[in-house]
Amino acid sequence: xxxxxxxxxxxxxxxxxxxxxxxxxxxxxxxxxxxxxxxxxxxxxxxxxxxxxxxxxxxxxxxxxxxxxxxxxxxxxxxxxxxxxxxxxxxxxxxxxxxxxxxxxxxxxxxxxxxxxxxxxxxxxxxxxxxxxxxxxxxxxxxxxxxxxxxxxxxxxxxxxxxxxxxxxxxxxxxxxxxxxxxxxxxxxxxxxxxxxxxxxxxxxxxxxxxxxxxxxxxxxxxxxxxxxxxxxxxxxxxxxxxxxxxxxxxxxxxxxxxxxxxxxxxxxxxxxxxxxxxxxxxxxxxxxxxxxxxxxxxxxxxxxxxxxxxxxxxxxxxxxxxxxxxxxxxxxxxxxxxxxxxxxxxxxxxxxxxxxxxx
Ligand code: SF4
Ligand code: FES
Numbered sequence: 013x014x015x016x017x018x019x020x021x022x023x024x025x026x027x028x029x030x031x032x033x034x035x036x037x038x039x040x041x042x043x044x045x046x047x048x049x050x051x052x053x054x055x056x057x058x059x060x061x062x063x064x065x066x067x068x069x070x071x072x073x074x075x076x077x078x079x080x081x082x083x084x085x086x087x088x089x090x091x092x093x094x095x096x097x098x099x100x101x102x103x104x105x106x107x108x109x110x111x112x113x114x115x116x117x118x119x120x121x122x123x124x125x126x127x128x129x130x131x132x133x134x135x136x137x138x139x140x141x142x143x144x145x146x147x148x149x150x151x152x153x154x155x156x157x158x159x160x161x162x163x164x165x166x167x168x169x170x171x172x173x174x175x176x177x178x179x180x181x182x183x184x185x186x187x188x189x190x191x192x193x194x195x196x197x198x199x200x201x202x203x204x205x206x207x208x209x210x211x212x213x214x215x216x217x218x219x220x221x222x223x224x225x226x227x228x229x230x231x232x233x234x235x236x237x238x239x240x241x242x243x244x245x246x247x248x249x250x251x252x253x254x255x256x257x258x259x260x261x262x263x264x265x266x267x268x269x270x271x272x273x274x275x276x277x278x279x280x281x282x283x284x285x286x287x288x289x290x291x292x293x294x295x296x297x298x299x300x301x302x303x304x305x306x307x308x309x310x311x312x313x314x315x316x317x318x319x320x321x322x323x324x325x326x327x328x329x330x331x332x333x334x335x336x337x338x339x340x341x342x343x344x345x346x347x348x349x350x351x352x353x354x355x356x357x358x359x360x361x362x363x364x365x366x367x368x369x370x371x372x
Contacts, residue, residue, distance in 0.1 A: 014290045014299070016064025017256040018249075020093070021268065022053065024081070025260050026073040026372050029102045031137030032125065033366035034163050034205060035197040037073065038271045041372045044260040050080040052280065054087045056258050059285035061091035065256065068093040073260070073372065076103035082115040089116030096121060098161070101147030102140055109150050120151045121159040121188075126168045127178040135168060137368035148182045159186040164215070165205035166355070167363055172215045176222045176232070184230055189219065191237035195269035197369040199327060204364035206355040211362075212240060239348050243313060244320025244336040251298035251322060256289060264288045266295055269323035273297075273332050298322050298332065305333055307341050 026037050026044045038044070048056070057068060068088040075081055076099055088095045096119040097112065104120075124144055125135040132141040151158045160179050164172065172189065179187045191212075194202045207215075219234045226232065238245055248255050248267045257265045262280040265271065278292040289295055297303065301314050308319040319325075320336025328337045328347050335342035354360070 014252070017060065017289060018065065018254040019067035019069060019256070020057065020060035020065045021069045021071060021255055021257045022056065022075075022084070023071050023073065023257065023259045023268065024048075024053065024075045024078045024084070027077045028073040028100065028369075028371060029077075029138060030074070030100050030140060031368035031371055032135060032163075033137065033197060033201045033368055034135075034165060034192045035369045036193065036195040036268055037369065037372075038196055039200060039369075041370070044372075047078075047260040048258075048262050048280070050083055052262065053080075053084050056262075056280050056285060057084065057088050057093070058091055059280075060256060061088075061093055063256075063286055063289055066094060067096060069096045069098055071098035074100050074102065076108065082111045085112055085115040085117045089118075094118050099123070099147075100136075100140065101144045104147040104150060106150065109147075109154055113154050113156075117156070119159070120156045121161050122148045122151065123161045123163070124148075124175070124178070125162070127171055127174040131168060131171070135366070137366075145182070148184070152183055157185045158182065159188060160184045161188045161190070163192055164189055164207070165192045166207040166211065167205070167366075169207050169211050169215050170362065173218045173222075176218070176226075179230060180226070186231040186233070188233045188235070190233070190235040193238070193269075195323060195327070197367070201366050202351065203354060204366050206239060206351060207237065208356045208360070209240070209352075210356075212236065238321075238324075238338045239352055241338060242340050244317050244324075244338040246317045247321035247323070247336075250300075250318050252289070252295035253299070256285070264292075264294065266298075267321075267323060269327075270294070273323065273326055303333055305335070307343075308335050311341065 026041050085095050095117050098121045101122045126132040129141040133139045192198050192205050223232050252266045264278045275294045278288040278294040308314050322332045325334045325336050326332035329344050337344040337347045
């Protein structure tokens with residue numbers, strides 16, 4: 013018997029006022045324009061709660077572009093779900109914030125691209141820094157817990173101390189400093205985003221010191237780039253194990269990057285969420301460990317990291333059942349080693365051209 017999901021990640025729309033070069037949204041966005049209606053999303057949220065989900069993350073693109081966001085928050089709240097808004101904060105006006113507060117929104121996570129306006133706006137592909145700071149202050153004023161989410165990469169990681177100082181100034185409860193995961197537009201821009209070993213070592217010293225100093229005041233989550241790890245991450249806590257993602261056109265995925273995998277689509281317009289979660293080929297394909305090939309199949313760590321990330325294996329090798337090339341035991345590890353070697357070339361600049369994702 014498959015246990016229910018812990019959380020629903022509702023990617024309400026891929027429209028976005030920003031154009032971040034590290035965006036994990038699909039590179040081809042035209043298939044996602046016919047978004048689920050309010051009623052369809054309300055059904056999805058209700059079915060996720062019936063399956064046992066406890067959290068509802070409302071994300072995108074920019075979820076504030078959905079005029080019905082407060083209605084969806086209210087439905088999730090009424091279903092007893094803990095609601096989390098993941099936002100660029102553009103459009104988080106006083107009126108909108110009050111409306112979401114009334115609807116029962118529990119938590120707000122604001123993305124920041126850097127601590128410094130010009131750099132932040134360049135990475136976001138749009139003038140946005142000042143409005144983000146204003147919105148983050150509004151989150152605190154309305155009494156919500158504030159999480160800042162800063163995706164780290166070659167072009168901002170040297171300012172991690174200043175980013176932490178900005179988070180302190182905003183009285184954030186939590187900051188997630190996650191190095192870029194190379195999906196969607198981030199994969200397109202990988203050569204310009206992957207930091208050097210030296211940059212990472214310097215950032216780790218700063219983060220370690222800050223964790224010590226801010227203990228009890230601000231939680232700091234730091235995620236290293238898996239290209240530099242010895243073993244891969246147990247992506248999403250396992251395929252079809254904890255998270256259920258529904259994207260703007262109703263396709264359901266076990267993670268936010270599985271769009272391109274050669275599996276039949278599982279769409280909420282055609283199927284009940286319970287069937288999608290428990291029985292669909294999309295969610296069953298890489299559940300557990302039976303699908304593994306060697307070296308994972310005979311490896312002691314197969315229940316720990318579950319062979320890493322299926323989407324990364326597919327993106328880098330064309331076969332989602334291969335060992336994640338991040339693993340030092342993977343036959344395809346040379347792909348990752350080559351990218352790391354390039355990022356560490358002696359004369360390689362920090363600032364490199366970025367391809368902005370379109371606004372969609
Ligand atoms: Fe994990 Fe597979 Fe590498 Fe073993 S071989 S450590 S199971 S990814
Ligand atoms: Fe899809 Fe890792 S992002 S399995």
